[in-house]
Amino acid sequence: MKMLINVAESVVADALRGMAAAHPELTVDVENRVVVRRDAPVAGKVGLVSGGGSGHEPLHGGFVGPGMLSAACPGEVFTSPVPDQMVRAAAAVDSGAGVLFIVKNYTGDVLNFDMAAELAEDEGIRIAKVLVDDDVAVTDSLYTAGRRGTGATLFVEKIAGAAAEEGQPLDQVEALARQVNESSRSFGVALSACTTPAKGSPTFDLPAGELELGVGIHGEPGRERRAMMTSREIADFAVNAILDDMSPRNPVLLLVNGMGATPLLELYGFNAEVQRALTERGVAVARTLVGNYVTSLDMAGASVTLCQVDEELLRLYDAPVRTPGLRWGV
Amino acid sequence: MKMLINVAESVVADALRGMAAAHPELTVDVENRVVVRRDAPVAGKVGLVSGGGSGHEPLHGGFVGPGMLSAACPGEVFTSPVPDQMVRAAAAVDSGAGVLFIVKNYTGDVLNFDMAAELAEDEGIRIAKVLVDDDVAVTDSLYTAGRRGTGATLFVEKIAGAAAEEGQPLDQVEALARQVNESSRSFGVALSACTTPAKGSPTFDLPAGELELGVGIHGEPGRERRAMMTSREIADFAVNAILDDMSPRNPVLLLVNGMGATPLLELYGFNAEVQRALTERGVAVARTLVGNYVTSLDMAGASVTLCQVDEELLRLYDAPVRTPGLRWGV
Structure with a gap:
């Protein structure tokens, strides 16, 4: 199978370098694998952080910016990012108003975001989480207990992102994100x-x-x-x-x-x-x-x-x- | 080869129906295969019309709207649209300020846009044309005498579209389009x-x-x-x-x-x-x-x-x- 790549090992890092070059409005930390909107943290604004395995682009890094995500953590291809990325992202975007983690329902993502939430809270960052599990095809699957998180992630990130942008508080942004997923x-x-x-x-x-x-x-x-x-x-x-x-x-x-x-x-x-x-x-x-x-x-x-x-x-x-x-x- | 289609014969018409449903800001004439910005003709504004074979989406129909094309004519897959589509498009967007045809350099497209220009002028529409031929790979090719028109079409449509939007006259919009192609x-x-x-x-x-x-x-x-x-x-x-x-x-x-x-x-x-x-x-x-x-x-x-x-x-x-x-x- 031919691919437009250098070597498999550097695919994610190469893509992040390319994102950095194309999008000066984002801060792309290639080494630590975090994509952050350049003006973060925005005073008084709830931070929105998502992430997951790479290979689903533009999700999630392509949805970082005003009105949507504050930061994204790309993992290796089809592999959850690690808690350290998520904690860095939370710290980069928290203005004191707290951070919402938007998590697609895959076992690795859920575990790592849970761990990251604990670590971030230890650092004094208020964290809320919402799970996206919209795929009606099957209950339980490869990588997933319960329903998988797929396309609804875009709607959750867009709508919660708009609420955060207009200054709504963490519990309200979280409730909206949950409502979007449930709908x-x-x-x-x-x-x-x-x-x-x-x-x-x-x-x-x-x-x-x-x-x-x-x-x-x-x-x-x-x-x-x-x-x-x-x-x-x-x-x-x-x-x-x-x-x-x-x-x-x-x-x-x-x-x-x-x-x-x-x-x-x-x-x-x-x-x-x-x-x-x-x-x-x-x-x-x-x-x-x-x-x-x-x-x-x-x-x-x-x-x-x-x-x-x-x-x-x-x-x-x-x-x-x-x-x-x-x-x-x- | 599996495709997400009904039958090959209806692929272009089906796609136009889908565009119409997704984009109420466009007027999509499925039968006559013309995509027009809904507010056309815009008083005093030069019209920009492009088109070509389907299969290159979002080019050209996806580039219709304020600041870019006034209308697009999709042909069958990899096949030039016919002069009748181009004349209809020109008539739909002409406010009296004239119309610029943006033509990718393929023999069929060039012939048909030439014929359409004559027909439109017979109807009293002032027409200018610019040929896009940016591909340095080869001189003369399957379907083409001279260089092929490819990616530069986006820049020509964007920059000429902006000039038309701010009310620049036909000769100036045409000159800009030509400059973009040459650059x-x-x-x-x-x-x-x-x-x-x-x-x-x-x-x-x-x-x-x-x-x-x-x-x-x-x-x-x-x-x-x-x-x-x-x-x-x-x-x-x-x-x-x-x-x-x-x-x-x-x-x-x-x-x-x-x-x-x-x-x-x-x-x-x-x-x-x-x-x-x-x-x-x-x-x-x-x-x-x-x-x-x-x-x-x-x-x-x-x-x-x-x-x-x-x-x-x-x-x-x-x-x-x-x-x-x-x-x-x-």
């Missing part, structure tokens, strides 16, 4: 496996002519394999899986997310089918985002995330954001 | 071929362990094939190829562009090497853009584009833009 559900499909630099070959075998329904963002197994389906059939399957688990009365935010290698042309076509399926089920879409936001290296496929929003969540979603991966209003 | 050079590499929906199999054969140096955005042959190189070696090759053809005295805009299937993690690492190579050659980088902007469906690989800018071009590049694919300042 969100996701379902993903893979048309191909992904290849990590360290392994150099696909992380799982997906026979020609089959797709994986309910795949995780590291290529974890989903619900079932089937013979290849049309965009229309996949959209119906994903929307049904999500709506079996939630009954939105309010409009939803819709994320039609590419896994990495699926062309934008196909993602937009898939969006047309997802919107049709939602309309048929009586679900109104308030805002739509189509693109590669929570990726799995070079995996082909897509995921659908719905987040039910009231007027306040929608207002916070629409609030200005200025990050490498998501930007509007400024 | 830009690109070079691309492929690590894998791409697959069009109609063909369903890779458009060319690239043996395992080899890469194509100087590839075009439709998979056209480049300068040579070599055994796979490191990111550092590829960056040196691309930067040298470009700087053999230009000697920037001013700072440059840098686009490190993904061909579609190369993970953002790798693109950022590649950016680090490109920036190193430029520094070694004494070239200063004023702004950097890293991501999938001028893609080739699911091709793996990347391209480098440099655009030498004076203060005025940099000011126009920095001006606000609000499109699905490029957005800042608003």
Whole structure:
């Protein structure tokens, strides 16, 4: 498997050097692997810190900036960052108003963020945590007890980020983040496996002519394999899986997310089918985002995330954001 | 080859339906295949129209909006749009101030935009044209007499778009577009071929362990094939190829562009090497853009584009833009 890299060992450090060069508005600590918005800590503002294995870009480092994350900690590819990164990030962004850790539900991430919270509190930083576990495909999985955290992470980081930006206190930002997670559900499909630099070959075998329904963002197994389906059939399957688990009365935010290698042309076509399926089920879409936001290296496929929003969540979603991966209003 | 589509015949129409659903700020005419900013025509403003084969998204439809294109005409995948689309687009955006056609240098596009210009002028629309031909890899290629138009299209559309937005007259917008093209050079590499929906199999054969140096955005042959190189070696090759053809005295805009299937993690690492190579050659980088902007469906690989800018071009590049694919300042 060919990759645009030097050696597998330096992939994350090389990417961070490239981020530093491209984004002078961020402070990128390549050695310690922490990406921080340049003006942190912002007086009176709650800090938002997330992180996880690399390979899901722009998540999380690409979501650092005004209106979203204060800092991100990238781990090795598909590997949790270590507590030391998280404590550094918390210390860099804490203004005294406390820090919210946004944690995708993978065993390694949960353990390390827990440990980091204790260490940071020992240093006098007030820490709150929210777990993201939106993937309805399976309960318990490779790397996860309970549901996996996937696309909803973007909505949690965006909405909690907007609340923090306008000066809301830690308990309120935490409650909003929790509400967003509880209001969100996701379902993903893979048309191909992904290849990590360290392994150099696909992380799982997906026979020609089959797709994986309910795949995780590291290529974890989903619900079932089937013979290849049309965009229309996949959209119906994903929307049904999500709506079996939630009954939105309010409009939803819709994320039609590419896994990495699926062309934008196909993602937009898939969006047309997802919107049709939602309309048929009586679900109104308030805002739509189509693109590669929570990726799995070079995996082909897509995921659908719905987040039910009231007027306040929608207002916070629409609030200005200025990050490498998501930007509007400024 | 698995794709997230219904049938090959409807790929472009399906994508346009999906764009319409995701972007209420655009008017998407699915039947006639024209994407127009909703507030067009804008009184007193020069219209900017571009287009080309589909499969390069977000180019061009994703660059429609305030500060960039007024309208885009998507053809079938890797196939020129027809003159009728271009005339419709021109009529939709002309406020009386005239329309600039931005044309990538491919024989079909050039012929069809020429014909459209005549037809539009017959309807009383003043038309100017600028040809984009920035790819230094080869002279004459599959589909092209002369150099191919690739990554510089983004800079031409952005900078001419800013000039039009602030009310500059047609001859000035045209002159700026020409200056941007003349100040830009690109070079691309492929690590894998791409697959069009109609063909369903890779458009060319690239043996395992080899890469194509100087590839075009439709998979056209480049300068040579070599055994796979490191990111550092590829960056040196691309930067040298470009700087053999230009000697920037001013700072440059840098686009490190993904061909579609190369993970953002790798693109950022590649950016680090490109920036190193430029520094070694004494070239200063004023702004950097890293991501999938001028893609080739699911091709793996990347391209480098440099655009030498004076203060005025940099000011126009920095001006606000609000499109699905490029957005800042608003």
